[in-house]
Amino acid sequence: MKLKTKLFIGLGTVLVVLLLISANVFYTFNNKNKNMNYIMDEYFERVRLANLLESNTLNTARLTRDLILMETNELNENYLVSIEAEKESSILALETLSNLTADDPKAFEVVNELQFLLTNYYEVVEATVEKVKIGNFETARVTLLEDNAEMRYRIADRLDHLTTLEEASMEQALENSVQSYQNTITFFLLSAIACFILVLSIIFILSRSISKSINRVRNVMRKLPHNSFENLPRMEVTKDEFGEVATAYNEMAVALENFSSNEKNYKKSLEEENWVKTKFGDLATKIQRSQKLEAFGNLFLTNLAPNVEAAFGAFYFQDENKKSFSEIASYAANAESNLGKKCFQLGEGLVGQCAADNEIIVLEKVPEGYIDIKSGLGSATPTSLIIIPIEFDDKVIGVLELAKFSSFTPLQRRLLEQVCNSIGPNLNRITNHMEIARLLSESQTLTEELQTQSEELQQQQEELRTINEELHEENRRTEEKSNELEIIKEDLEHKNREVLLSSKYKSEFLANMSHELRTPLNSMLILSQILAENDTGNLQKKQVEYAQTIHSSGKDLLNLINDILDLAKVESGKVEVYPEQLQLNDIKAFVERQFSPVSKYKGLDFDIVIDKNAPSTIFTDDQRLKQILKNLLSNAFKFTNKGSVTLSVEPGTKETNSKMIFSVVDTGIGIAKDKQNLIFEAFSQVDGTTSRKFGGTGLGLSISRELSQLLGGYVTVESVENEGSTFSLYLPDYENNQTENASLLVAATEEEQLMIEEAPSQISDDNLEQIKDSITEDVNEDLENKNVLIVDDDMRNVFALTSALERQNMNVIFAENGNQAIDILSDKNVDIVLMDIMMPEMDGYEAMTKIRNNDQLKDLPIIALTAKAMKHDREKCITAGATDYISKPVDMEQLLSLIKIWVQK
């Protein structure tokens, strides 16, 4: 039976029983109530009628008595009517009573008795009334007393009896009703209990049947395995709702079993997939970074072969001609057995075939000895072979060959296929990469080559430019020179006259000076000598030494003064040349006489070597020639401590413009190359210490040079330091026309001399800067006549700048503000602009921007004068168009440098 039906039946039954019981109770109570009401009404009516009868009787008695008692003949009609009414109502009541008590025999009997009595009573009453009417009061009284009283008593008695009867039956009725109420209650209780039991049992039965079904379902479900969905238990299908559950469950179980088996299959394929993927991924990452084909091939094989348990492997890659494939890597290959072939043409052999067809070739039974795989212990032939093409862009670019002792499993083949399918791009990348690397390094070489070429060109241009410039310069110079020479000539002539004059003064001065000097010096020399002799012997040794020192120093001083006088004389052209025909022998004799003692004293060899070709005479000034030779020789002896001094005389040559060459050769300390030019200059010796060590004024060579020039010749020096020097005097025959020449030269030297003399007097520390300035100022032709525009509103600045720039012979124009500057620039030729930044009206930035807007002024150098500048201001200057900047207060030297740079064209 269905659960629904069961529930309907069970609970329905309970409902029906409950309904029955309540209907019954309701009916019973309703009945009782009606009965009671009826009974009560009837009894009350009967009792009331009885009472009414009583009162009728009494009333009638009272009326009758009153009639008698009044004893009047005139009968009161009213009384009669009343008595009649009483009688009527009694008769009606009696009738009703007899109707009511028809079913109660006892009461009926009493009513009947009453009817009889009453009828009798009223007959007596009428009889009495008749007697009263006739006035027979006595009789009436007697009748009344005798008959009527008795009658009345009897009626009363009967009425009492009736009332008692009625009350008794009323009590009886009440008792009955209580009894029946109790019965009803009892019945109700019993049926309630019965009903309770019934409901309980229905519930019990129902619940038992439901839980039984549930348990069945539960038990089956409990038996479900925890971790697998295989072989699930099934449920028995009943006819109730649980049957439906069971069906649904069974369907589910089937579905689950299917699912689980599907999943298992899926898992397995996933695992396989995973294996392939991991191996593939491993391989991919391992070969990822290789940049070279060979490295790639090797890495590829060593990583792939073990995974598919291959015992041999080879990797072929397309050659450049794309027609053949060469082995680029191998695995377990046997070098000595020449395993495999190194190169295959397309279509040649299995490898070539595979490449040509772009299809995998699998061989399961490889013939014995096809490939031998050797290990340390022996060798064997593998049984199966697989050859796989590797393609990129639908073209085979490589071939992989693997061999193995068992067949390749499908999984291994899958791995191989997948790997080979996907390394194409890798291979391509590597070849591309190699190609790119090659191209890159090629392009790098090219870039560098270009750079070298451009630099070489630049260098060459630079060289050309300098050469060009030099040529120009040279040209200009020659031109200038000839001009200059002309000027110089005039100048010189003029100067000459001046010089003649001035040298006269000078000589006079010198003569005077020397006189003034000599006199005190002489007395000093004489006195110090006397002291040094110490005739009286009262001086101590030290004091004698002091006196000697004073004496020798004084002598040095005197020599110096003499030399200076000499030099001055020669230079001032005061020295007259008295040429004569000189005998070489005379000169030789003079020299010998003069220097043999010195040579002996110093322990040096002294030789005079005269070339046999040397002319025997020379036309020159005897005294001057001897003076020169004396100077040269004493110099040589002075600086030589060891070895020899030689005077050699050779014939002169055309090239050297000489007739005779006198050479003084020594083995002395020599002169450093860079000093050799200096030694002829007055007041210079090889170094400051020389004069102290060797004595002498150092003017000898200067004088010699001057004298030689006076005679039309010259002196040269050749020397090696620490080995000795050779001084040569080249001397021609003296010619009169040389005088002019000579004097010219002398004049020139004079000028130099004056310079030298003047310079030291100027150089005091304070003046040093000034001099430097004056020197630079003098040579600044770059700035000369250049037009500079100063744009500044501060007149003090303008003034300071103007005076500094005008000193450089620059032409200064100034503008008070930007607008003015622009106006000026539009019609004046300006070489450079100095632009103040802070100005009223139009500031420097704006002015510069405006200036730069004019195409013709794009390259005009503008130097911004910035306040002790902030980085920002400077950047602003440059963006506004300034060429350079300098900060205020302006350092004049820096500004001049800057202008020099920017006025360069």
Add this chain to the structure above:
Amino acid sequence: MYRQYGYDFRNYAYSSLKRRIHYYTQRLNIENISELQGKILYDPKLMEGLSNVLSITVTEMFRDPSFFGAFRSSVIPYLKDVGHIRIWHAGCASGEEVYSMAILLHEAGLYEKSIIYATDINEQILEKAKEGKFPLKKMQQYTKNYLASGGTKEFSKYYSCDEKFATIHSFLKENIVFAHHNLATDHSFNEFHIIICRNVIIYFNKQLKERVFQLFYESLTEGGYLGLGSKESLIGSSYSDKILEVDANNKLLKKGH
């Protein structure tokens, strides 16, 4: 030549070498190279001339301004933490680059603790470099370069002019050592924080480049910088992964990571 004079030009870039020798023979009015060779072996002056012709000394102050700009921004911060800075300018030519570096360091307040070694194969150009005298006209370009390299001081504070030349102030010369050094034959002489060798290796062939890179690699401290010319790079050299580009455009490289 190598045997006689110790000059080794064998690993110079062939095409450049060829052009220069051709140029030299033309200049000397010599027919062919073998004649030149014969003459050179007997005349050291010719050898010097050749070596001068072979050394291209084109240079500028703040040449490739962006290089110096990059140097300012990426290398100067590194130098701030170095106690005594040693910089090597290999192939310094007439010194413009060296003085540019001195100015840069001076502006960064690092010049005091720096010493710059400026070397070249060409003795003559080294002499010029020591003088630090540059033609006035060129200073215009140098000023522009200075500004373009991000210079913000007054460039004119660094030199003074006479009629032909601008001379770098001597305070910028104080910490510079000029010396002869041949990249083809000589060895390293110190360890440096910075090596600048710009537009020199373009004249070398691969083999010599490799030698020079090795020399630089060995002479750089870990983390030190190498500056190359705008057209130069380590491409194709085995040092390209040991000295790494930090600013590829400006050819700033760094040893290590």
